[in-house]
Amino acid sequence: MRTLSTEVPAQVGQSVQVKGWVNSRRDHGGLIFIDLRDHKGIVQLVVHPETAEAFKLAEEIRDEFVLAATGTVTEREEGLKNPNIETGSVEIKVNELSILNRSEPLPIQIFSETQSNEELRLKYRYLDLRRPKMQYMLTKRDEMYARMRSYMNENQFVEVTTPILANSSPEGARDFLIPSRVHPGKFYALPQAPQQFKQLLMVGGIPRYYQLAACFRDEDPRADRLYGEFYQLDLEMSFVEDGEEVRTTMEPLVKQLVTDFAGKKLLQDDIPRLPYVEAMEKYGTDKPDLRFGMELVELTDELKDTEFGVFKNAECVKAICVKGASSLSRSQIDQFTEVAKSEGAGGLAYLTFEGREIKSPIAKFLKESELKAIADKTGAADGDVVFFGADTRKVVNKVLGRLRNEFAEHFGLKDPDVIALAWIVDFPFYEMDDKTNQMDFGHNPFSMPKGGLDALNTEDKLSIVADQYDMVMNGYEVCSGAVRNHNPEVMYKVFGALGYDEAYVEEKFGAMLGAFKYGAPPHAGCAFGVDRMFMVLMGEDNIREIVAFPKNGSGVDVMMGSPSVVEEAQLKELHIKPTEED
RNA sequence: GGGCUCGUAGUGAAGAGGCCUAUCACGCCUCCCUGUCACGGAGGAGAUCGCCGGUUCGAAUCCGGUCGGGCCCGCCA
Numbered sequence: 001m002r003t004l005s006t007e008v009p010a011q012v013g014q015s016v017q018v019k020g021w022v023n024s025r026r027d028h029g030g031l032i033f034i035d036l037r038d039h040k041g042i043v044q045l046v047v048h049p050e051t052a053e054a055f056k057l058a059e060e061i062r063d064e065f066v067l068a069a070t071g072t073v074t075e076r077e078e079g080l081k082n083p084n085i086e087t088g089s090v091e092i093k094v095n096e097l098s099i100l101n102r103s104e105p106l107p108i109q110i111f112s113e114t115q116s117n118e119e120l121r122l123k124y125r126y127l128d129l130r131r132p133k134m135q136y137m138l139t140k141r142d143e144m145y146a147r148m149r150s151y152m153n154e155n156q157f158v159e160v161t162t163p164i165l166a167n168s169s170p171e172g173a174r175d176f177l178i179p180s181r182v183h184p185g186k187f188y189a190l191p192q193a194p195q196q197f198k199q200l201l202m203v204g205g206i207p208r209y210y211q212l213a214a215c216f217r218d219e220d221p222r223a224d225r226l227y228g229e230f231y232q233l234d235l236e237m238s239f240v241e242d243g244e245e246v247r248t249t250m251e252p253l254v255k256q257l258v259t260d261f262a263g264k265k266l267l268q269d270d271i272p273r274l275p276y277v278e279a280m281e282k283y284g285t286d287k288p289d290l291r292f293g294m295e296l297v298e299l300t301d302e303l304k305d306t307e308f309g310v311f312k313n314a315e316c317v318k319a320i321c322v323k324g325a326s327s328l329s330r331s332q333i334d335q336f337t338e339v340a341k342s343e344g345a346g347g348l349a350y351l352t353f354e355g356r357e358i359k360s361p362i363a364k365f366l367k368e369s370e371l372k373a374i375a376d377k378t379g380a381a382d383g384d385v386v387f388f389g390a391d392t393r394k395v396v397n398k399v400l401g402r403l404r405n406e407f408a409e410h411f412g413l414k415d416p417d418v419i420a421l422a423w424i425v426d427f428p429f430y431e432m433d434d435k436t437n438q439m440d441f442g443h444n445p446f447s448m449p450k451g452g453l454d455a456l457n458t459e460d461k462l463s464i465v466a467d468q469y470d471m472v473m474n475g476y477e478v479c480s481g482a483v484r485n486h487n488p489e490v491m492y493k494v495f496g497a498l499g500y501d502e503a504y505v506e507e508k509f510g511a512m513l514g515a516f517k518y519g520a521p522p523h524a525g526c527a528f529g530v531d532r533m534f535m536v537l538m539g540e541d542n543i544r545e546i547v548a549f550p551k552n553g554s555g556v557d558v559m560m561g562s563p564s565v566v567e568e569a570q571l572k573e574l575h576i577k578p579t580e581e582d
Numbered sequence: 583g584g585g586c587u588c589g590u591a592g593u594g595a596a597g598a599g600g601c602c603u604a605u606c607a608c609g610c611c612u613c614c615c616u617g618u619c620a621c622g623g624a625g626g627a628g629a630u631c632g633c634c635g636g637u638u639c640g641a642a643u644c645c646g647g648u649c650g651g652g653c654c655c656g657c658c659a
Contacts, residue, residue, distance in 0.1 A: 023620095024619075024620065024621095026617095026618050026619065026620095026621050026622090027615085027621090028615060028616055028617070028618065028621075028622085029614065029615035029616070030615070030616040031615090031616040031617065031618080032616095032618095033617080033618055033619065033621080035619070035620095042619095044618090044619070046617085046618095048616080049616080062610095063609085076617095077617090079617095080617060080618085080619095082618090082619055084619080085619080088619085105592065105593095105609060105610060106592085106593085106609085107592060107593075108592090108593065109592095109593050109594070109608070109609080111620080112593085112594080112608070112620085114593085114594050114595080114607095114608090115593095115594085116593060116594075117588095117589095117593095117594090117651075117652090118651080118652075119650085119651055119652090120593080172658080172659080173657080173658055173659085174657085174658085192658095192659090193659085217658065217659090219657055219658045220656085220657060220658080221658095222653085222654080222658090223652090223653070223654090225658070225659095232659095338586095342585075342586080342654080342655080343655085443659075444659080470659075477659065479659090480659045527659080529659075552651080552652095553651075553652060553653085554650090554651080
């Protein structure tokens with residue numbers, strides 16, 4: 001395929017035909033310049049009045065018309081060259097011109113620094129995709145897929161496609177249900193992930209499986225989470241009993257994507273393993289951004305005898321030391337206080353370290369020894385501010401974890417050229433739901449509890465950890481995996497602890513349980529969220545920026561108008577009756 | 583389901599009780615222009631300020647509601 005930027009300059013003196021869109025037209029009355037654009041670049045066409053037919057057409061041309069032009073590639077005279085475009089040393093003197101298609105004025109601004117709002121861009125996505133950035137995202141994503149596929153193949157993984165028409169699963173996200181004409185009253189579901197199928201592939205004797213898999217979840221979207229559908233690099237390995245083997249197998253790919261592919265620096269070559277509990281205590285979250293420190297410092301013991309009621313009565317007191325934050329104005333601190341409150345804090349206490357003095361509304365409530373202990377443990381120095389969280393441990397971690405991010409953002413501590421990776425390991429198998437006071441699965445029920453049957457029989461249920469691991473990239477969860485439970489007995493026990501009987505487990509996971517009875521090999525795997533990982537690698541903070549046709553923040557495709565109402569006849573055929581309120 | 587926030591010509595912004603008969607830039611239309619490159623010049627059209635209601639002598643501006651967008655919580659790996 002001919003491309004304007006790469007081929008034209010090499011063809012000086014030759015007659016060429018070029019096709020593309022009109023990027024801009026400059027009509028000098030007796031001479032018309034046209035910047036013609038294709039997916040690779042721009043070249044200047046010159047139309048002279050001597051070529052009367054072409055000139056007449058050129059006068060009608062407007063932005064984004066589609067042209068075919070034939071002419072001679074000519075070296076531009078000195079002084080007429082344009083160093084700003086790749087082809088700026090040449091131009092095409094046109095002798096034949098045809099308008100392949102016309103264009104109305106565009107409803108969005110494509111080629112300006114100020115871009116139109118997202119709603120309009122999504123409505124006219126086919127125009128938005130003409131922007132160089134969007135072109136780049138699509139081709140770059142193709143390159144990422146190619147790298148992933150070749151890496152997986154080099155490592156003896158086999159891509160197997162699994163069903164899109166699958167079954168509703170009781171755990172996890174809400175399903176998209178698919179009715180069927182031939183099965184009245186019954187429904188397929190779009191898979192939330194190929195989880196059960198890939199485990200069944202292990203039983204089926206596939207040693208290493210992978211798939212760039214479409215996954216579907218009917219949950220509310222976020223800036224880093226697409227509505228409805230997204231893609232995973234999903235993989236599973238048989239005869240693996242230690243998650244470490246999965247992690248080390250996939251690390252070279254991720255490192256290659258960070259460095260060669262995205263051109264970023266790895267913060268650490270050795271990717272750290274961080275136990276869940278440690279992540280929560282140090283960073284207040286299970287997906288910490290490790291590009292900066294600002295760790296949460298435990299002060300509960302140091303302040304247990306304080307006279308300051310807020311600290312004294314709290315289950316947990318922690319602090320973060322923000323370097324140089326004494327420059328913050330009162331109103332800026334108020335804004336951070338609002339953030340803290342939005343996460344459940346009662347307020348935001350702080351100490352400002354200026355010279356030898358400690359300035360703070362709360363300093364008068366604290367003894368000299370307590371202030372010293374705070375300074376020592378947080379390492380606060382001149383110019384720093386120590387912010388406190390005092391509440392239940394859960395709330396303190398949540399509030400300070402959020403503030404840690406906000407402060408890092410405010411003080412520019414998130415280096416866009418650096419990628420910090422970590423594996424979060426040892427997630428709790430069960431968790432207590434605050435509201436219902438009921439125990440539930442911490443992650444997914446298919447993971448193997450560390451210690452197996454013994455652990456389930458003997459230990460305090462809430463202390464059991466799953467052999468389960470997430471990869472975190474600059475504060476985003478980009479991968480989740482586990483050593484799977486391949487033992488029917490453990491399976492019954494795992495659900496039994498939550499009060500589900502064997503009949504329930506058999507009803508919901510019959511195929512998998514059945515399969516496990518016929519010599520299931522131990523297996524483990526994981527799945528990378530490729531949309532989100534690509535977003536982080538590209539330095540974007542909105543996942544819709546890197547997807548061709550995303551739903552908007554309300555789950556609507558404003559371009560195609562989906563979802564939409566359907567004909568009553570279609571519903572009837574599917575044995576579906578609209579309810580009264582519809 | 584909840585919280586915060588935004589909505590002004592085709593597009594992006596300004597205006598924050600009377601100076602608004604709403605300003606600017608890009609785009610659009612007409613005319614002029616043979617070396618521009620986001621060409622230049624002259625002129626022109628285009629907005630019931632998301633919608634409904636209220637306060638006021640007077641509302642783009644204040645208040646209430648409503649619709650739509652964005653971010654977050656819940657939810658979600």
